[in-house]
Amino acid sequence: MLLTAKFLTKKYHQDIAVNKLSFSLEDHKCIALIGPNGAGKTTTLRMLAGLIKPTAGTISFLDNIDDFRPFIGYLPQHPVFHEWMTGEEYLIYVARLSKMNKKTAIKRAHTLLHDTKIFEAKDKRVGTYSGGMKQRLGIAQALIHQPKLLILDEPVSALDPVGRREVLTLIENLKKKMTILFSTHILSDADEVCDDLLLLHQGELVESGSISVLRKEYESSKIEVTFMEDSEQIHDALLTLQTVINVSKVRQTYHLTVNSLNKARQEIFQAALEQDWSITTFHINRASLEDMFMKAVKS
Numbered sequence: 001m002l003l004t005a006k007f008l009t010k011k012y013h014q015d016i017a018v019n020k021l022s023f024s025l026e027d028h029k030c031i032a033l034i035g036p037n038g039a040g041k042t043t044t045l046r047m048l049a050g051l052i053k054p055t056a057g058t059i060s061f062l063d064n065i066d067d068f069r070p071f072i073g074y075l076p077q078h079p080v081f082h083e084w085m086t087g088e089e090y091l092i093y094v095a096r097l098s099k100m101n102k103k104t105a106i107k108r109a110h111t112l113l114h115d116t117k118i119f120e121a122k123d124k125r126v127g128t129y130s131g132g133m134k135q136r137l138g139i140a141q142a143l144i145h146q147p148k149l150l151i152l153d154e155p156v157s158a159l160d161p162v163g164r165r166e167v168l169t170l171i172e173n174l175k176k177k178m179t180i181l182f183s184t185h186i187l188s189d190a191d192e193v194c195d196d197l198l199l200l201h202q203g204e205l206v207e208s209g210s211i212s213v214l215r216k217e218y219e220s221s222k223i224e225v226t227f228m229e230d231s232e233q234i235h236d237a238l239l240t241l242q243t244v245i246n247v248s249k250v251r252q253t254y255h256l257t258v259n260s261l262n263k264a265r266q267e268i269f270q271a272a273l274e275q276d277w278s279i280t281t282f283h284i285n286r287a288s289l290e291d292m293f294m295k296a297v298k299s
Contacts, residue, residue: 002027002179008057010043017043030175032190033183035200041183045153051072073142076283077154083127087137090126097147111146112140150180152243168193187289207296218292222285223256228278241267
């Protein structure tokens with residue numbers, strides 16, 4: 001394991017922001033830390049990054065390295081830059097802070113400007129950058145020292161759709177090279193780019209593991225089917241099928257809750273064949289992270 005946290009707790013006076021979190025991060029995985037605002041995500045990330053000390057609990061990195069901060073890259077939710085610097089100057093500056101010599105710092109800065117696709121803006125002042133470009137620059141500064149763990153706190157929540165897409169694509173490419181812990185309350189983003197998840201609710205870990213495995217665990221037995229015909233008889237006929245528990249209709253699509261996906265599929269296609277219905281779409285619902293979250297926090 002790259003990192004293991006045991007009973008991680010953070011209190012502010014009498015308020016418990018994070019309560020006894022225990023989890024591990026595997027190498028070369030993208031992990032989503034998800035939950036609503038106020039769930040304790042930022043506090044957790046700041047403890048993992050070594051920026052604040054936990055009230056209780058331990059963090060073990062690799063072979064119990066005492067100071068693991070040099071191996072971590074961190075992008076806060078609201079990064080602050082010296083906006084009078086150019087993008088190139090800023091990256092060289094942070095590289096020098098990490099004790100690189102000047103020649104290596106320049107080379108590393110240029111590499112990351114290319115990788116984050118802002119090289120053409122390297123001579124422009126950071127204050128003129130768009131939101132997406134600043135997030136890319138922020139990720140570049142977090143990568144400057146080639147960390148083993150990249151921690152990103154809500155990297156796309158404040159971006160427009162274009163900037164959001166740029167950053168998600170960048171994260172997708174980066175996860176091939178390192179471990180990424182990606183905090184967000186936008187569940188569709190986590191679903192898109194992450195392999196595993198840690199689900200927080202009121203400072204506690206309520207679910208963790210592989211997204212694909214958890215999706216199967218929380219998968220609902222629902223089918224969506226659309227017919228070319230529009231008839232109340234279809235609704236009534238679907239309700240008579242043995243596997244169908246409930247039927248609702250939204251526009252032209254019937255939403256069916258069933259007790260067996262395989263048997264229901266057979267029954268629906270058999271009924272369509274016998275009644276001469278024309279099926280135009282047929283979908284078995286795929287559990288979303290939102291489904292998982294809502295079920296997990298209510299259990």
